[in-house]
Amino acid sequence: MSLTETDSEESVVWRIGTNEFDVVDGAAWDTHAHPDRHELLWGARGVLTAETEHGHFAIPATQGLWIPAETSHRVIAAAGTSFRCTFIDGDIASPSPRTTAVALPDVMRAVLDRLEAPPYLAAGPRLHAEELVVSLLEPVEASVVDLPLPLDLRTRAIAEALLSDPADDRSIEEWGHHVGASARNLSRLFVAETGLSFSTWRTRARMRRAIEWLSADYTVAHVSRRSGYATPSAFVQAFRREVGRTPGEYAARRDEDSAKSA
Known part of the structure; x- marks a missing residue:
């Protein structure tokens, strides 16, 4: 072309x-x-x-x-x-x-x-x-969080709501009342459709949005609140488990890559 x-x-x-x-x-x-x-x-x-x-x-x-x-x-x-x-x-x-x-x-x-x-x-x-x-x-190197999306209309509605507002801390029982399904059925659907439990899926959704906000230079304190964590330290621990580095290390590595290419 x-x-x-x-x-x-x-x-x-x-x-x-x-x-x-x-x-x-x-x-x-x-x-x-x-x-x-x-x-x-x-x-x-x-x-x-x-x-x-x-x-x-x-x-x-x-x-x-x-x-x-x-x-x-x-x-x-x-x-x-x-x-x-x-x-x-x-x-x-x-x-x-x-x-x-x-x-x-x-x-x-x-x-x-x-x-x-x-x-x-x-x-x-x-x-x-x-x-x-x-x-x-x-x-x-790029930080990527593997987050398959569910297909069932009920689980998909929950997934999209959590990606829109990862600080939403409703339990799977409360989500069941919201979408018209039992907690047991929703739990089974999340595992069958994504390979992840509801809790693990929600954590990864939070990390995915957190990476977006960190990439846009929001502070760790701001991102931790927006991602649904009560304290920055709790967010830092969760981020390290899922991404393999702390938010500060992620930002430093990103800046290091930028400096090397300058």
Whole structure:
């Protein structure tokens, strides 16, 4: 997929193009795939997440998310979020066959900004800029929480409510009254559909949202309250169990990856 735009002097064929998005009230792009182009989400300010067949990813301002061509994905941006989306010709070699975080050194951010769509650079400079971007793409470690979603209408309603408000501490018996099912049946459905008990699923849902908020630079105290923990220390312990590091270590590692790529 090579796209062509005509300016006053010449026809410019471009293989990489960047668009900027500012989300005022929150937005979600339904699950879709691009068969002939890769997608790079980056430059996020606010809470930007992507759900793909390879996991659920929060996109911090310090990194980008590479989504290979043909990968089904859904993108969710909270109110007040801004970000950039760069589409890359599917013929260009992918740095990874799976969705992955990538380093974004300052020079790469500057070049990606110049590779606006439609193109404003002339053909020669644009070709050199695109080659530079491709050479700088480097996967880095990303924190992913495996959280399969249940399919039954009742368990799915509970799951979506907990993802919307992970601080909701209703018991499974109380949820049963809410959706019209017994606690025993709901417990069985959660295990059958997700492989996780209701309690474990809720904990992972809290961690998934916590990673989103930490990536948007909210404080640990703020995230712990919003995630449903009575104290920051309780949240830190739960985060370490599920993610393998403390929230502070997660933030430090993220900043370290950013510094290395600068």
